[in-house]
Every structure is written in C-alpha cells, then in structure tokens.
Amino acid sequence: MADYNHVSNPNRLSQTAKTNAATCVQNLSNWAHAMDEIGTWPEYTPQPLHSLSKTAVQLDIANLFVKDESQRFGKDLGSFKALGAPYAVFRILTNEVQAQTGVRPTSTELRSGKYSAITQRVTVCVATDGNQGRGLAYGAKIFGCRCVDYIHDHVSAGRAEAMEKLGAIVIRVQGEYEVSVERAKTDAQMNGWHFVSSTSWDDFGGGIPRNVMNAYMVVAEEAMDMVPRVTDITHVFVCGGVGSIAAMVFLGFTLHYQKLDWTNDQLPRFVVVEPQEADCLLQSAHQGAPISSDRSLRTLMAGLACRAPSPAAWKILSWLASDFISVPDSVAIQGMKMLANAPYGDVAIISGESSAASMGVLLQASSDNVLHEKLGLNSNSQVLIFNLEGATDPAIFEELTGISPQSVLRARSATLEK
Secondary structure (H helix, E strand, O other), rough: OOOOOEEEEEOOOHHHHHHHHHHHHHOOOOHHHHHHHHHHOOOOOOOOOOOOOOHHHHHHEEEEEEOOOOOOOOOOOEHHHHHHHHHHHHHHHHHHHHHHHHOOOOOOHHHOOOHHHHHHOEEEEEEOOOHHHHHHHHHHHHHOOOOEEOOOOOOOOOHHHHHHOOOEEEEOOOOOHHHHHHHHHHHHHHHHOOOOOOOOOOOOOOOHHHHHHHHHHHHHHHHHHHHHHHHHHHEEEEEEOOHHHHHHHHHHHHHHHHHOOOOHHOOOOEEEEOOOOOHHHHHHHHHHHOOOOOOOOOOOOOOOOOOOOOHHHHHHHHHHOOEEEEOOOHHEEEEEEEHHHHOOOOOOOOOOOOOHHHHHHHHHHHHHHHHHHHHHOOOEEEEEEEEEEOOOHHHHHHHHHOOHHHHHHHHHHHHHHO
16 A cells, blocks of 8 residues: 555646636735845855755656755754744834834844834734744844744644743643644734734735745745756655645746746646645645645644645645645655765755655655656656755654764765865
8 A cells, every 4th residue: 555645736727726826926926025135134044955966866866956944044943934934023023113113124223122112012923833933933032022932732842942942932732733823813813912924814915924925935036046957847845734835935936937938838846745644735635625634633744734724825736736745754754864864975964854755755756656657757857855944853853863963964064075
C-alpha cells in the first residue's frame, strides 16, 4: 500500500478557477512596498538557494534546488514567518502613530523608541504553532509594542519558551489549533488588540492578512532571482498548512511567467505537501471546495497542523496548484535526515519537521515508480523545494535526525568553504 495520498487538481488553470481567484490576485499584486521596506531592515539579508546536484543524481532528476529559510533573521527565528508578522506589526504601528500625530514614522524611528508613548499601548496577538508567534514577538520587540501568543495542546514547551524569550505573553489553550485561533480572535475583539494572521475570509481585502502575504513574497522573489534559469524549473514543492505561503509562492512564479508571455502549459508543476493527519488542502482538492480535514491533526509537522484552509489562499491554490500530496510523519523525518546529513556530498541543510516533507516526497518518488509518474518527474526535471523553517525546537530536531543543529551548521560551513 502506498505511503501517501495524492490528488491531481482537475481545476488547475481553468477559467472558472482563475475568475474565482481574481480578486485575491488583485489585492495581493502590490507587494513592492513590503519588499522595499524589509530590504532596509538591518537584519535583512537574502537567504540562500542551494543546488543539490549530487542528490539530484540519486533521485534521477536533472537538478534539485533548495530555497533555505532556516536562518532567516538568525537561528532563533529561522523561518519565513519572520517576514510576515514583523512587517504587519510595522504597518499597524505606522498607522497608529499617523492617526495620533499626523506623521507616518519610518521603521528606524519606531525602533528608536521615538513614538514609544503610542506604540507601547498597542497589543498584537496570534494563534500559533511556534513560527508565527516568534515572528510576531520579534516584530513587537523591535518596533515597541506588546505581544500575546496563543498556543494549543500540541505545541512543545521548547517552542513556547522561545516565544517568551522574545517578550511574548504565551497563553496555552486546551484543544487544537482552531480553538486557539478562536480564543485569540475573541480576546482581540474584546480588548481592542490586533489579530495578526495570513488567513483571510475576504479575499485579502483586509490590511493585516494582505500585509503578511505581501511580505512572504520576499521568499519567492529571492528564489526567482537566484535560480540560474527560472524558466527551466519544472516542479515547485511547498508544504501546506492553511495554504498561505504556497499560494504566494505559486502566484509569484505564475505572474513572473506571465510577464514573459509564457502559456499555461509552460508553467511548472506546483505541488503542495501536507501531513496525512492534517490534510485540509488535499481533502479540499478532492472535494473541489475548501473543507475541513477530518483527520486527527496529530503530527510532528506542528506548523502544518491546521484543520481548514485559508478561504482566500484556497482560491489561489485551486487555480494554480497541480498536485496535492499527504504523507505520514516518517516521510518528513526522512527528509530532515537527508538534508541534515547530506550523504552525497552536497551542502548540509537544517530543515524543521514542518518543511522537510517535500524532500521526503522526492526520496519516496525515487523508489516508487507510480509516485514518480504521478508527479511527472523524470531525468530532465529541475525541481525547486522551499525549506521554510530551521530547527524550531533544537531538542526535537536532534532527537529526530540524530545530529544537532550546530553540527549541521558546521558541516555546511565546511562544504561552502571548499
């Protein structure tokens, strides 16, 4: 029996799906400000794209590229979500200061504490499995406001502690992720706080989800700038969750190809990877409409343990994603080990539980002809996977891979210095 579930999207690139996504696309089309603003931040540096050419040979594909977000804004954040939440906090606080003073402050002025009398009275909150909570706490810390992170039963103590170290108040809620979401939204409404999330129910018409998503485009733009020939890419793999980052990456690539006047049949395959126990996107693809997963949400891939898709992100995925695949935790662990140990001599990469399943799927496809064929992989395939988090809980990372994050970084440095 196959150790995965796969759904090919019958609606991909249909006119109906494109029409349904049109308002979302329009609302997300002005990400230049986010990129320009984040580019001025002192902690900003483009994160690397690695070519794992030796591993590609073993996988029977032409090349494998890994966009590596594991050290984004340092290992203590180490996730693409260190972009979205801080940028949203910046926009919230600039709006607040402007409303009270008539002056729109710069990020440098917010960092300096010039407007702290205003910003310290603002509270931002989120429901999180860890990465979004750390990103929000970091944004609140550097720009000068308060942060409350809501976590659910399955979030590890190590991840909770990391948020607290960044200054967040952490509240653990009994139940699954969606229960913590409702608690955070309710408390935000009662207290006049700002609930910061990429999930959108209004086609990204609201400011906060749109700002978070626009900041995520930094990841896609960096990748497209770094790939030797972006038009040679045949497959793009992104892990799921509520679908926000996958939607933004796929949209970025699609709009890039449209500028080149490429036709739909020249687009890469866009593949979404999820845990079997949290497969809301795959189940939605099977149903042809966004639905909640009926699985347990019990998965090591904590950042992907979401009951239901973002309604707005789903519209984009329904239009652009070609494949949805769900896998057991063991596949993610295999991907973590492969990237960390780099057995074929490529650069070693720290990939957390919630991002390594894409690598695991490629490993499985290399020995499973049916999966290989379903995904359209062959010896000419140029594959790009997005490693969207590092060791978000170092103790769990070492337990699963048998190697510490520090050892992986040392091996990586040694390889890059050759």
